[in-house]
Amino acid sequence: MSVSNFAQQASKPSKILTYETINPHVKRVEYAVRGELAICAERIKDELSNGYSHNYRFDTVVNCNIGNPQQLKQKPITFFRQVASLMEYPDLLLPENRKQIEFLYPSDAIDRARRLLKQIGSIGAYSHSQGIPCIRDNVAKFIEERDGYPAEQSSIFLTQGASAGVQSILQLLIAHSNVGIMIPIPQYPLYTATLALYDAQPVPYYLDEEKDWGLDISQLASSLSEGRSKGLDIRALVIINPGNPTGQCLTEQNMREIIDFCHKERIILMADEVYQTNIYQPAERPFHSFKKVLRSMGEKYEQFELFSFHSVSKGMIGECGRRGGYYECTGIDSPVVDQLYKLASVSLCPNVQGQIMVDLMVQPPKCGDESYALYQKELSGIYESLRRRSIKLSECFNQLEGVTCNNAQGSMYLFPQIRLPQKSIEAARQASKQPDEFYCLAMLNATGVCVVPGSGFGQKADTWHFRSTFLPPEELFDGFCERLQRFHHEFFEKYRD
Amino acid sequence: MSVSNFAQQASKPSKILTYETINPHVKRVEYAVRGELAICAERIKDELSNGYSHNYRFDTVVNCNIGNPQQLKQKPITFFRQVASLMEYPDLLLPENRKQIEFLYPSDAIDRARRLLKQIGSIGAYSHSQGIPCIRDNVAKFIEERDGYPAEQSSIFLTQGASAGVQSILQLLIAHSNVGIMIPIPQYPLYTATLALYDAQPVPYYLDEEKDWGLDISQLASSLSEGRSKGLDIRALVIINPGNPTGQCLTEQNMREIIDFCHKERIILMADEVYQTNIYQPAERPFHSFKKVLRSMGEKYEQFELFSFHSVSKGMIGECGRRGGYYECTGIDSPVVDQLYKLASVSLCPNVQGQIMVDLMVQPPKCGDESYALYQKELSGIYESLRRRSIKLSECFNQLEGVTCNNAQGSMYLFPQIRLPQKSIEAARQASKQPDEFYCLAMLNATGVCVVPGSGFGQKADTWHFRSTFLPPEELFDGFCERLQRFHHEFFEKYRD
Structure with a gap:
């Protein structure tokens, strides 16, 4: 351990707690979604609002770095x-x-x-640490109706958003620093950040960009055996479906293979299903929950162990600031569930307004209710607009020189690949930046559009991407695409090889 | 490491994830406030509401195990x-x-x-991860007005309650498993739970029950040297002021000694000040913040490193279910603050309604505002009632055979000592319970009153206590005290030596 002891610090600098003395795992955490680009975007926003708009060719910053619909004027339900x-x-x-x-x-x-x-009673009172029992009942009913298989309220934990749930489960699984967790590459950086924080080893498997970011089961097998050959105790496989940042939606057949793989290899499955209603090709690529596919596979898989995550932040609800979500434990041993309850109780309870939003998500107005027509209109308005914007933005990206972009089957993101000119790669190296980061910073400074470099999610060596939401308001979309295209053209002109 | 590897489990039981294979630090966590007593109380509540009231001599369970005012009918502001x-x-x-x-x-x-x-904008959008800037401005102003010394919004982090803040700071401090954190005994079990979870060593110092649970500086010195003699890297001292579970309020002189001690010994101070407005002897024992006392000590202590915690859950507000709070970093090195920001950003942001409640706490209606009169009336109504109840309950406890109880100078709790009859101690051992736990379980079953055994907070060897809030509604207080007295008498008769 290279961390210096407080009392032993030879030089005794004026500060006791320094970058050198803090938890080294905290230092290793990276979270690009709110990383340098986002911090730089905040600074530009401040400059714009303090009258320094003459420094820029735009008058607003557009945050496409984070799936935060209501920040970009999506109206709540x-x-x-x-x-x-x-x-x-x-x-x-x-x-x-x-x-x-x-x-x-x-x-x-x-x-x-x-x-x-x-x-x-009052929403100002601490609730049951696992979540308000009647809301958990409604979550269980929602899952039963969605999947056609039983669910139990005692297996549901309400959480402060899906991220908090994922972190609890990883904390539980990581028993020592040789634990390996299989994660997709590209991935949502919550996973690598949490593994760094709790000192476990990411075991990456690659999604196939050529096949619409599909998951090839042979990739899982080779990734697992590579991890095991390093002596790792591989405990879980993380699947994000629909994908983040990649937007793919798995077929039922593929999901069966994944379950079978985990079953054979004795690995827990963690299914991040927060984009389950953000499905843009519902006929060809409908969403199936892992719970449903698992139960459809019969008795052989009855003991299979699965954690499934959901959230009020995504879908057409977009109540990100609320911090509400839940996870379901399927096939988890009851003494382990007891430990999860104990862990939840140390944090007292998830915020109650977040719990209420979960209740509303799983029990929206029904046909015959006074609010049903408006609810349906708002929901489908948001949905159709998201779908139109996803197509429009991928068309915009595909028109750019050296850029290819898969359509979004689901989620809120596109993850285009950019074949960057060699000169720009050299310029990036000179600026001590990743080439994709260099490109994204240039984009931010030229257009006010903030996206996240692919290096924040992981990508195949020597390929460059970025993640952009398609959440800017529809009426601004043409201007938004135009600005992007102008910037991209200028960037390529400047660095043309 | 005694944890078995998933793939190596010799017997291959049907479950992969078992009590044996999970993170051993999770297993070591104890959190008595929501522990066995509270779980048992929940079960009795279920029985009562399902028509099994004939099993009990009471018809409602009264949760005095947790400072949760609105659960016990305190009206929100x-x-x-x-x-x-x-x-x-x-x-x-x-x-x-x-x-x-x-x-x-x-x-x-x-x-x-x-x-x-x-x-x-919308409360449904993720905010700045450190908290909404204008709310942090208001927190800084509140601190300045409270203390008479400057505060900076960039040093404030809004959190999901004080507990989340405490956990972040401990996570940052715990760089290796030999880190020691000085905690009071008795303590609020968040601290031992978090140290167990992050694998650090509690270094206990004892509060002096004979002196109204006062803090004797010589106790700190001997506890520190004992910890250091074990080779621990002692990094922080936790002070809970006003005390939980002990209700004491420190004098300014005592606080100066504590600051001087930490300064000399190069230890960070963590000041848990969530009960700062729950002060029941304001003339003799007013609340002083550590920030204020520190700044009053002049230049020598300018570089002193302090984290101070506050919450919307306590005081007269009692908005526990909201999960709102903040911490202030004083004298913390800015690269360390950056790391805290990065850590906060992985969890995206504290829930926005919790942040708004912080804004309201630090900027309540002022003289001249339309709501001022009602606000004052509600605030002082709750305050005066809490004070009356604290006195009434300590009088009730002091009338019990073998029980002594200090008055509450602050907070929401009393922590009476019970000199238990030897026979009850033996009966407890036979039931594999701690003697105070045995007493509290008997109390719950006889009266429906749920308190927390002293062993959940720590206590001097061979002394027995319990913690009770004084939050039950005032109109029920006489009946409540009567039930306690009857139970206690019967218990002592039954086990009289």
């Missing part, structure tokens, strides 16, 4: 916010306010708030 | 909830709803919501 608003201020439901409330709120929002308040 | 409710559903602020809204909401709540919405 009205019914959800109506219920949340009544939960905050239950005095609104007193008889003396009836006339006003009936003017402002639809009857089903009022009924839902009354029911939740009766079950929960 | 009206102004805070009004603002939160408007933030959830901004359409309420549209011109067409003006008449209704002006009937339902005071003008200052409407103004505050408009201002926050303008600054924040």
